[in-house]
Amino acid sequence: MDRYIRQTxxxxxxxxxxETIRSKKVLIIGLGGLGxxxxxxxxxxxxxxxxxxxxxxxxxxxxxxxxELNEEDLGKSKAEATARKLRKINQETKIDVHNxxxxxxxxxxxxxxxxxxxxxxxxxxxxxxxxxxxxxxxTPWVYGACVGTVGTSFTFVPKKTPCLSCMIPKKxxxxxxxxxxxxxxxxxxxxxxxxxxxxxxxxxxxxxLKKLFYFDLWKNKFQLVTVNKKEDCPICGNETED
Amino acid sequence: xxxxxxxxxxxxxxxxxxSKVNDLLKELGINPVSHLAILNGELVxxxxxxxxxxxxxxxxxxxxx
Numbered sequence: 001m002d003r004y005i006r007q008t009x010x011x012x013x014x015x016x017x018x019e020t021i022r023s024k025k026v027l028i029i030g031l032g033g034l035g036x037x038x039x040x041x042x043x044x045x046x047x048x049x050x051x052x053x054x055x056x057x058x059x060x061x062x063x064x065x066x067x068e069l070n071e072e073d074l075g076k077s078k079a080e081a082t083a084r085k086l087r088k089i090n091q092e093t094k095i096d097v098h099n100x101x102x103x104x105x106x107x108x109x110x111x112x113x114x115x116x117x118x119x120x121x122x123x124x125x126x127x128x129x130x131x132x133x134x135x136x137x138x139t140p141w142v143y144g145a146c147v148g149t150v151g152t153s154f155t156f157v158p159k160k161t162p163c164l165s166c167m168i169p170k171k172x173x174x175x176x177x178x179x180x181x182x183x184x185x186x187x188x189x190x191x192x193x194x195x196x197x198x199x200x201x202x203x204x205x206x207x208x209l210k211k212l213f214y215f216d217l218w219k220n221k222f223q224l225v226t227v228n229k230k231e232d233c234p235i236c237g238n239e240t241e242d
Numbered sequence: 243x244x245x246x247x248x249x250x251x252x253x254x255x256x257x258x259x260x261s262k263v264n265d266l267l268k269e270l271g272i273n274p275v276s277h278l279a280i281l282n283g284e285l286v287x288x289x290x291x292x293x294x295x296x297x298x299x300x301x302x303x304x305x306x307x
Contacts, residue, residue, distance in 0.1 A: 123307075183306060225284070
């Protein structure tokens with residue numbers, strides 16, 4: 001356990017907790033600026049099993065925020081290139097790779113096999129699917145998103161917190177995208193760090209933040225926003241705590 | 243009534259007759275579907291009633307990653 005000695009030295013993480021983290025399986029959907037760093041943090045923290053899913057290839061414009069990848073990975077599968085780096089970071093972490101999109105055909109099986117799901121996607125359509133499947137399979141998931149100098153995160157725990165559809169009831173047709181308005185490369189690490197901290201707390205069975213974390217790094221504004229569960233939510237409205 | 247509005251690039255107090263969040267967003271030319279409406283620190287739906295002195299913080303839904 002020498003590898004994790006600085007982690008288990010924390011008051012918050014015991015050696016038993018570290019063993020618990022090692023026994024967990026995390027699904028990371030999307031391996032861009034968020035998912036790439038998220039997967040690295042989880043492997044370094046000693047999560048036993050990671051499942052990576054992304055269909056994209058590494059492009060030059062990705063490298064300013066894909067911290068584990070470099071020029072030799074250009075043109076290669078993001079999921080496979082990330083997995084190669086992770087295996088060099090921590091051989092004890094088992095890595096599964098899926099070179100495909102998260103979709104209705106594979107989603108339920110992948111979520112069902114995971115203890116925690118982490119969102120590294122770049123679109124709301126996939127996030128609404130993650131939400132629907134996670135509520136159905138009773139699996140917690142950690143939403144994260146960023147654009148420009150703004151980032152946000154929320155930890156969704158079925159039966160305990162609102163779901164994404166409670167928070168965003170109508171699917172927006174158009175939201176600002178990184179391709180259009182850009183992304184400051186210091187923003188995804190803040191979101192990823194928040195997501196991973198929440199995921200580790202979930203794995204350890206600790207209480208997670210029940211508010212929306214929203215920040216603008218450029219303006220030095222950090223907010224926690226109360227989000228309420230909607231009783232008439234079409235996705236989680238009938239789900240109640242056991 | 244007077245409502246304090248916080249927009250991503252602006253902060254102001256507006257005089258309005260809008261009774262609901264949705265009506266005020268329309269007055270301001272803001273699409274309610276692609277924005278989060280945070281009324282006095284709490285995320286609300288567009289049909290939430292407004293009252294004198296409320297503080298409405300409007301943020302864009304973030305979808306990038």
